Amino acid sequence: MADRLAGVPLAPYTTLRTGGPARAFTQARTQGELVAIVAEADREREPVLVLGGGSNLVVSDDGFDGLVVRVATRGVEVTARNSAADDGRVRVTVQAGEDWDALVARCVAEGWSGVECLSGIPGLVGSTPIQNVGAYGQDVAQTVAAVRVYNRRTGEVGDLAAAECGFAYRHSAFKHDPGRHMVLAVTYALERSPLSGPVAYKELAARLGVEIGARVPLADAREAVLELRRGKGMVLDRDDPDARSAGSFFTNPVLGPEEAAALALRAPGHPRWDMPDGTVKIPAAWLIENAGFPKGYERGRARISTKHTLALTNPTGEAGAAELLALAREVRDGVHEKFGVWLVNEPVLVGLSL
Numbered sequence: 436m437a438d439r440l441a442g443v444p445l446a447p448y449t450t451l452r453t454g455g456p457a458r459a460f461t462q463a464r465t466q467g468e469l470v471a472i473v474a475e476a477d478r479e480r481e482p483v484l485v486l487g488g489g490s491n492l493v494v495s496d497d498g499f500d501g502l503v504v505r506v507a508t509r510g511v512e513v514t515a516r517n518s519a520a521d522d523g524r525v526r527v528t529v530q531a532g533e534d535w536d537a538l539v540a541r542c543v544a545e546g547w548s549g550v551e552c553l554s555g556i557p558g559l560v561g562s563t564p565i566q567n568v569g570a571y572g573q574d575v576a577q578t579v580a581a582v583r584v585y586n587r588r589t590g591e592v593g594d595l596a597a598a599e600c601g602f603a604y605r606h607s608a609f610k611h612d613p614g615r616h617m618v619l620a621v622t623y624a625l626e627r628s629p630l631s632g633p634v635a636y637k638e639l640a641a642r643l644g645v646e647i648g649a650r651v652p653l654a655d656a657r658e659a660v661l662e663l664r665r666g667k668g669m670v671l672d673r674d675d676p677d678a679r680s681a682g683s684f685f686t687n688p689v690l691g692p693e694e695a696a697a698l699a700l701r702a703p704g705h706p707r708w709d710m711p712d713g714t715v716k717i718p719a720a721w722l723i724e725n726a727g728f729p730k731g732y733e734r735g736r737a738r739i740s741t742k743h744t745l746a747l748t749n750p751t752g753e754a755g756a757a758e759l760l761a762l763a764r765e766v767r768d769g770v771h772e773k774f775g776v777w778l779v780n781e782p783v784l785v786g787l788s789l
């Protein structure tokens with residue numbers, strides 16, 4: 436089994452560059468190792484933090500008083516057919532430690548359609564079901580066929596079908612009950628097609644010069660998404676201080692009819708997406724900007740990205756988690772005061788609360 440190291444600083448393992456030392460740190464290169472490490476820590480009642488690419492984490496300046504397990508498992512297995520669901524889709528089973536964007540690039544090159552709009556999202560495959568990663572009209576809930584998990588309560592390894600994963604907007608059963616399942620591998624069911632799924636996002640359709648619902652060559656969809664993301668500082672780039680973030684810091688609030696009516700009174704004509712279930716999704720970026728927090732707004736050494744209102748950044752790498760959270764609280768409280776809507780953080784906070 437891999438060595439345990441003491442006092443490893445966590446900041447270099449997160450894209451926000453915050454986080455003090457881990458009491459113990461190790462990495463797992465095989466599924467068996469991953470299960471054995473976590474099972475032993477659970478037996479010893481040692482707190483565990485499962486670490487992927489660290490791109491959706493805000494770790495406390497005090498670090499983590501337990502064992503950090505970095506997922507470093509590798510492997511991609513391609514199955515042409517699945518006898519239980521013989522729909523002609525290719526099934527790709529990917530170990531949790533594989534890089535997500537490298538997988539997307541491969542899918543695009545192979546002619547496997549369904550994840551191309553998720554190009555450029557940082558992090559590892561095992562984290563994609565956790566918050567049902569999504570962008571530009573796609574999310575992984577549309578293509579996940581099964582998730583192989585280690586159930587830390589029962590000690591068993593098994594497969595969860597997509598319907599058992601509780602997928603919703605930036606949410607899942609895994610996020611709802613964080614300590615329960617460790618994701619070991621994910622199986623995606625992808626259409627064999629040189630074309631993207633129907634383009635479902637206005638900004639992407641405009642960039643591609645097509646109507647909503649059109650299908651375009653996979654490589655065109657990937658390139659257009661990457662260009663849009665670069666323009667917003669939403670791809671990892673060492674030279675871009677705006678990319679020192681955890682992506683969007685707040686989710687778009689989803690309001691029930693009464694809350695939506697109350698907001699419409701306070702902000703007539705505000706942008707909104709009416710959802711099929713009667714709820715209303717509000718762009719958090721609009722709320723933030725209209726509450727008085729423009730792009731580039733600073734508090735101490737933390738800053739709202741100069742390219743994208745939803746990303747809180749650590750532009751010099753010197754801000755601590757406490758400074759980032761102070762900015763997040765100021766924004767959240769300012770939006771609530773102006774619009775009566777509470778914003779909710781998207782990244783996972785470790786040893787911190789908003």
Ligand SMILES: Cc1cc2nc3c(=O)[nH]c(=O)nc-3n(C[C@H](O)[C@H](O)[C@H](O)COP(=O)(O)OP(=O)(O)OC[C@H]3O[C@@H](n4cnc5c(N)ncnc54)[C@H](O)[C@@H]3O)c2cc1C
Binds near residue numbers: 487490531561565668
């Ligand atoms: C520049 C930038 C752009 C981004 N854009 C998007 C976007 O467009 N859409 C989007 O949805 N997200 C986006 N994100 C957020 C982030 O990239 C995703 O949430 C990603 O899936 C996180 O992966 P990770 O491996 O870095 O997870 P980590 O940050 O390492 O972990 C996130 C959480 O998942 C848990 N976890 C990790 N691996 C496992 C596992 N194998 N089993 C159980 N739990 C696990 C961790 O304990 C933690 O709670 C962006 C982030 C950045 C920095």
